[in-house]
Amino acid sequence: MGKLKYVLERLLLAFITGFIILTITFILVKLLPEAKPAGDVGAQLSYYNNQVRLGYYTSSPFFMADLGDPTWTYTADDGTMMYFYKLPIMTQYGNWLRNVFTKWDWGTSSSIDRNRDVFIMIGERLPPTIVVNVITFALAVPLGIALGIWSALKRNKPTDRVISVLVMVFISIPSFVFISLLIIIFGYTLNWLPVRWPATTATLGTRAAGLVIPVLAGAFGSICGYERLVRGELIEALSSDYLLLARTKGLTKGQSVVRHALRNAMVPILPSILAQIVGILGGSAILEQIYSIPGIGQLFILSIKTMDINVMLADMTVFTMIGLLAGIVLDLSYGFLDPRIRMGERK
């Protein structure tokens, strides 16, 4: 019962936190200079009408001095005018909350994909991100753990030193440097792999080859991270008294490592793996931008470059939610996995 109460508490806290973050984000985003929608007058009219429908703007056939300068003025064929005024930010905020909570309406894009529903756009951009991240995850976690175990078992031997030096070097090289080098070497110089994300019309082979560079670039950092974590935890477990006891009981080294050391070492590692599973939904903006992967990370950069406010807001929401969710998973799984940690206990 205590557990359930704690989980509920934790979720409520996360919800409040998310709410506050999104409020701050909304205000900061709405302070930005908004981009004029691209396209002809008809497209602009439909965009602004949409903004009016969402409650971010108000329109009037008369010039209204008390609302300030109109953001946009529409002149119909018959000469009638329509003025579009931006509403105060807090009014917009209220309308935004109403739209999101009652209708799940996040608005439409102004320039990236004009007048498309923002949430549908995000949905469309999830698959490439997920594909890259799932493969990266599937490569990085086993490799990282295996290297970490190997390194810990061979502690302070040449194998361990080589792995540790490599890990240190790779963890220090920024991923964008790494992907740039991969593109230059394997893409442009050797011509083995595509230099950008292949189009959906490309052959299956090309599309598979197009996964190699982003996956490698993403995986190296994770592999190194897991290696360090596993090595540290396992070394601690290996030097513990209970392992000595296990050996004195007559267990072989292998048995003691697998049954005792590894199990205990995994306690802090598993939550971070679970948190990374949540993170699969969020794309690395930098890798997606460099390799032109049409994922949500790239959408974020694109929305910043084109000042597409609605897309930016929805994308930031997704990233915030993923962060919160990962945090909850991390916290809860710690408690479930490690009986020594009692959830909700007062300090």
Place this chain on the structure above:
Amino acid sequence: MENNEFSFAPQTPAVAADGFTSEDFKFVQLDKSIHDQRFQGRSTTYLRDIVRRFVKNKTSVFGFCLFGLLILLAIGFALFLPGNADKTSPTPAEKQLPPKLFAAGTGFWDGTRKYEEYLFDTETGQPVLGSLEQDAILQDTLVTYAGTYDSETPYGHGGYVVIDPSAQLRSPVLEMSLADDGSAYQGEYSLTFDHLTYGLDTSYTSTPTYAIWFQGIDNSGATMSNVQLVSGLTIDTSLEQTTVDLSAYVDAIQANASGELPARGRFIVQAADAPIFFEGISLSSSEVDWSGTGIDDASDDLMITRYNETSDTGDDIEGYENWWTRSSSQSVHGYRVPVTYCDFTYDPYEEVYGISTVSMTPGTLNDLKTRGAIDYQLDEDGVIIIDSLVELSEENYLIIGDSEYPMELKISSGIAGTTWTLEAYQITYKNPTFGYTSMPIHIFGTDVNGLDMLKLVSIGMLYSLLIGIAVSAICFLIGLAWGSFSGYQGGLVDLGMERVVDVLSYIPGMVVITLFILNWGHTFWVFMLAMCVTGWISTSALTRTQFYRFKRREYVLASRSLGASDGRLIYRHILPNGLGTIITSSVLMIPSVIYSEASLAYLGLGLQDITSLGTIIQNNQSTITTAGGNPDLTYLIIFPSVVLALLLICFELFGQGLRDAVNPNTKGMDD
């Protein structure tokens, strides 16, 4: 020693009832001062202890030294290295020079580039260079080899002529004789192809046919419409020569109203479906022997055997009217023309900074003479007597605009022989535009704006470091204040402050920084502020933990019971114990700030008012992308990336040692 001796000396006893006298109760050490003995070992301080433990860790010391070396070098290069690193005044002429550390021709890091498959002019014995300079070629690296070239070129002879589908090959203009009955001008000709073939271009699968047309030209020079003579001709590749007999005529009246001038026209060969290839073409007449002797017109020149020996436009070729020409497009061209290619190593430094020749006006020369740099005499026509031109001073310089540039005066041998006027004089000098007094070397090369990369990277590294240190220092102060207050107070205050931290810690850092930069600009201070918004959280959490750890200790309680104030408890008793750990975590925050800055810069969200490693890498990456990933330019991204990685590795090495030294009981936990 006497101080601590316990003395009990029974003296004249005034015996009481229970056997004790008042003498037994006197203070025996009242006049002595009692102290603990000083420890005999050497005393140490907290800081000295940390240094002692840190020095034991050899890799960390190495990392620290490397870090120091990097900074010293960066400061040195940034301040004292010659070369332009000023973004506001780019020197595009110096752009993209390869990295050079050793003399040109060493073969490694020598500032040269390999150029391959350049056409070689066998007559002059030199490569055909285009925009490259002859002087900058390292002659001993020149390697020539035979090859073929799939277009027409003045540097090769032979090969095939190819006529692509629907392209037209036009014969020279022919003049025809009047028919016997006087009704029309006519002529009988035969057109001979050498080795007419097809199928060399495998992208075409159909079998080609070709047609021959005739186009009359009237006396005004205007062309008349084309008349098809033969069509659907097929190609027999087994024949060495393919001859087509043709008879052409031009209506006499139409052609020549006065009847005085002969009519003219030309043949047109046109391919259908697929390209046709041949090695030579000749046109002869059955009436007059075009290819023989005894003809007193220009018909000898009509024997064009190699189309690809003609020039593209033909403008400057003598007897242009007798050359075969093509219709407007490039679809008639040479194919597999035997040529000589060459590979060579090229020294762009020589091209940019080497000796070059400029024309100088008499005025400039007169300036030099007035300054005493040179001397010369004029003849009676006011023309310089070349033999009299002498250099007087070794310190010659040329004034261009407001700047003086070093100059080397050389008198070309060819000048004296030609006829001279006082218009311009040829003088060679070292390329003056960049203000170097000797050939510069750019160890990291130069970027797209001609800025010296070594200097630029040094400046960038220092700025990156500055950002890192400034952000961690600010975060340290905020975190320390917040964490210590929250940790020391505890209770409801702590609970409230913790909730604020909770909210802030879940804001994605990228989102905050992006929004700050978009709202308030890409400047140093905005970036710092944005990094600090969420950056102090970890310091605060750590400080709070340290306070919780130490505030209930007995020595704090003791101090409190002696009446110490809150400030004294915090600053004298609790904080110093936790400070080492907190400072270490702040130092380790520096590389992560540098990393974040570089990543953001790479996304185009970085600083625009200063040069950081991230902005350098981002600029160079876009240069490389624009150049289609040219491998020659890889150095642009390698050097700044290596420096960035080195900086981060140094922090990594040095940080581990620092952590272990400050916190010896966690040593080995996560190394």
